[in-house]
Amino acid sequence: MTLVQVSREGPPLVDRYREIAGEGAMRVLEALAYRLRGHRLVMVNSTDTGGGVAEILHRLVRLLEELGVPTTWEVMPGNPRFYGITKTIHNALHGHAGELSAEDREWFSETNRRAAEALALDGDLVMIHDPQPVMLAGLRRAPGQRWLWRCHIDLSNARPEVWDFLAPHVARYDGAVFSHRSFVHDLPLPTWLVPPSIDPLADKNRELDEEEERALLEPYGLPAGRPWVTQVSRFDRLKDPLGVVEAFLLARRRETAHLVLAGGSAADDPEGAEVLAEVRARVNGRPDVSVLALPPDAHRLINALQRRSTVVLQKSIHEGFALTVSEALWKRRAVVAGAVGGIPLQVIHDRTGVLVRSIQGCAYQIVRLLRAPHLRRRLGGAGREHVRDNFLHPREARDYLAVFARLLDSGK
Amino acid sequence: MEAFELTAVVHLVRPAGMAARNLDEMRSSLARAPERALFCHTVQSLLRAPDDDDPPADDLSAWVNGVVQDSETAERIAYAVQSQGAGPEPLRRALLEVLDALPEKTRIARDAPEGGELVFLAADSVPVPTGWEAHRPEELFELLAGAEASVWFYHLIEQPWFGAGDRPLTRWLREAGAGRLADGIDETAAEALPLPALRRRVLGRWRRSELGRRLARAVEQPEEERREAGRAAVAGLVRRLRQGGEEP
Numbered sequence A: 001m002t003l004v005q006v007s008r009e010g011p012p013l014v015d016r017y018r019e020i021a022g023e024g025a026m027r028v029l030e031a032l033a034y035r036l037r038g039h040r041l042v043m044v045n046s047t048d049t050g051g052g053v054a055e056i057l058h059r060l061v062r063l064l065e066e067l068g069v070p071t072t073w074e075v076m077p078g079n080p081r082f083y084g085i086t087k088t089i090h091n092a093l094h095g096h097a098g099e100l101s102a103e104d105r106e107w108f109s110e111t112n113r114r115a116a117e118a119l120a121l122d123g124d125l126v127m128i129h130d131p132q133p134v135m136l137a138g139l140r141r142a143p144g145q146r147w148l149w150r151c152h153i154d155l156s157n158a159r160p161e162v163w164d165f166l167a168p169h170v171a172r173y174d175g176a177v178f179s180h181r182s183f184v185h186d187l188p189l190p191t192w193l194v195p196p197s198i199d200p201l202a203d204k205n206r207e208l209d210e211e212e213e214r215a216l217l218e219p220y221g222l223p224a225g226r227p228w229v230t231q232v233s234r235f236d237r238l239k240d241p242l243g244v245v246e247a248f249l250l251a252r253r254r255e256t257a258h259l260v261l262a263g264g265s266a267a268d269d270p271e272g273a274e275v276l277a278e279v280r281a282r283v284n285g286r287p288d289v290s291v292l293a294l295p296p297d298a299h300r301l302i303n304a305l306q307r308r309s310t311v312v313l314q315k316s317i318h319e320g321f322a323l324t325v326s327e328a329l330w331k332r333r334a335v336v337a338g339a340v341g342g343i344p345l346q347v348i349h350d351r352t353g354v355l356v357r358s359i360q361g362c363a364y365q366i367v368r369l370l371r372a373p374h375l376r377r378r379l380g381g382a383g384r385e386h387v388r389d390n391f392l393h394p395r396e397a398r399d400y401l402a403v404f405a406r407l408l409d410s411g412k
Numbered sequence B: 001m002e003a004f005e006l007t008a009v010v011h012l013v014r015p016a017g018m019a020a021r022n023l024d025e026m027r028s029s030l031a032r033a034p035e036r037a038l039f040c041h042t043v044q045s046l047l048r049a050p051d052d053d054d055p056p057a058d059d060l061s062a063w064v065n066g067v068v069q070d071s072e073t074a075e076r077i078a079y080a081v082q083s084q085g086a087g088p089e090p091l092r093r094a095l096l097e098v099l100d101a102l103p104e105k106t107r108i109a110r111d112a113p114e115g116g117e118l119v120f121l122a123a124d125s126v127p128v129p130t131g132w133e134a135h136r137p138e139e140l141f142e143l144l145a146g147a148e149a150s151v152w153f154y155h156l157i158e159q160p161w162f163g164a165g166d167r168p169l170t171r172w173l174r175e176a177g178a179g180r181l182a183d184g185i186d187e188t189a190a191e192a193l194p195l196p197a198l199r200r201r202v203l204g205r206w207r208r209s210e211l212g213r214r215l216a217r218a219v220e221q222p223e224e225e226r227r228e229a230g231r232a233a234v235a236g237l238v239r240r241l242r243q244g245g246e247e248p
Helices: A013-021 A023-035 A052-066 A080-093 A102-118 A136-140 A160-170 A210-220 A241-252 A270-282 A299-308 A323-330 A359-371 A373-390 A393-410 B023-032 B035-041 B044-048 B059-068 B071-083 B088-100 B137-146 B149-162 B168-175 B179-189 B195-219 B223-246
Strands: A041-045 A071-075 A125-129 A146-151 A175-178 A191-193 A228-232 A258-264 A289-294 A311-314 A334-338 A354-356 B004-020 B118-134
Touching (some): A013 A052, A023 B004, A023 B118, A023 B149, A041 A052, A080 A160, A191 A393, A191 B004, A270 A289, A323 A334, A334 A359, A354 A359, A373 B044, A393 B004, A393 B118, B004 B023, B004 B137, B004 B168, B035 B149, B059 B071, B118 B149, B137 B168, B137 B195, B149 B179, B168 B179
Parallel strands (some): A175 A191, A228 A258, A258 A289, A334 A354
8 A cells, every 4th residue: 555544533734723823824825725726746755654754744745635735645665675775875875884785776776666666646746755765756757747855864974875876866856855954965956945843733742731741740750849951862972962961960060950861762773772871870870860761652751841841952963953942942941952953943042042062051051041030931932933933834834835836837 | 907916925945055164255155145145144034033023133144143253243244234125236235345344364264163154045935926905005904914924025025125126015006096105115114124013114104094084084974973983992992901901
């Protein structure tokens, strides 16, 4: 089964997003959808479960349908060897070691050829997500179709040997979309930047009542009487969890607080397990630090942790887009974050949060925010509005429709 | 006379293919930057906080202040951006003037740290017709009062910026016989105001201009209807004052 059926449970998304994103934002989205009337969209990726791309497609496809733009979502058929190869490609595009043998390349190409036969691809606007189905544009382009490659991966450190294999296939598209300017690779086709977005209706972001929040947090025995300083992130050196501990220990000399470091359990990630062990060793025996290894589906718990925190940190030293920042801002939290990757788009220094570049800077800002409830409220309030205007799903849907409108205009 | 349709706008951002590590490279980039890049980093930033009376600084002065950490030059750039609402070329000249006033050794004195370069982007406009059509000036203002920020931005800021000062919206108002209102809008829009202030002032002008007309209409109404309208107005005022008094 290649065609994904998205859930249509509950009230229309258009109405629910209108309540949150505002009448004006939805009116522009509706007007753009009207402009695309008569056209048909197809989304293609490699999975309908797990991961941010599948999450947004479940919402986006339903939203576009409700807006009157017929949209289907097809998942390319794969196999274990193909997924192994695409994992290598993914890692190499992120700059990690990885090579594709001639057999790997042939297997990748053959899987794409089979997908080209199996998929309907019966729209005049086709959006291919990420590298797995990248060859489809060259294999299945029909007259009058417009093909867009949506790359969610940071290509800035892509290994040339792998990128050189993909690039000729990308060149067959009419346009490409990246999440952030630093992710872009030089391409001989129009390239646009569409930042990712969060879903205000998802378990990770929706409002929680006090009862639910308490029930979610109770099992973890976190202290109720002290302000929490929290970082929710993978245990990855680039998220600098050890730097977070050092900054917190400096801040603790001035203010009472409790540090919560929450991230994936790292069961399938040897480096993550190593970092988690180092963090645990560093805070061993400290009653004012909690290290929580969470299961991958702990969305409501993360929501509750962020809402209950006084200060939320994202002290990364290298980042992709870091949507956890928008998640915290949406909950009106005071955010302290590293000035890297997509974070400065979300945190405007001293306006929607504060940006830091050092452990001392982070400690200083933690203390400053713990001591200043008015400042926290101001930053938190501005942060929520900034996310409402720029980082919710309706804005991402609007940008995609604008890209399609542009592609259609360019083909006239 | 043809109806005037309100248009919203969505901006698609793309890399402009230029980057600067210091003020000298910023100067040479600004000298050849496409108009769409100048627009993206200065004028368009108003739409990122469309409801804010104090919108964030333009990208250029923010970078000079935050990354190069030359706050005096950042101030001058912010002023140049604020005062050159007339279009891309006057803005380019004003920005180059600020940077040319610095000695070359100052312009190259401080490099951005790795990853902190100013990467120039360009913003392409995708106009979105709203289907809201005005046939008379008063209808236009009623529609504008309910229109979202990008409609205001497109008609009052973006179109004249790229069109050498020409605003199709005020041109239409003049043709419809509302020349004084059109002049007022042109004056207000040239003040480089944040969007909420622009909206308040333009609608305020219109409402004031309506007072005379309403008065003239009221004089022609029967005494009892005028009294009733007066009572309703006072009741509305009292209700607003009470609501205001109850705010925390």
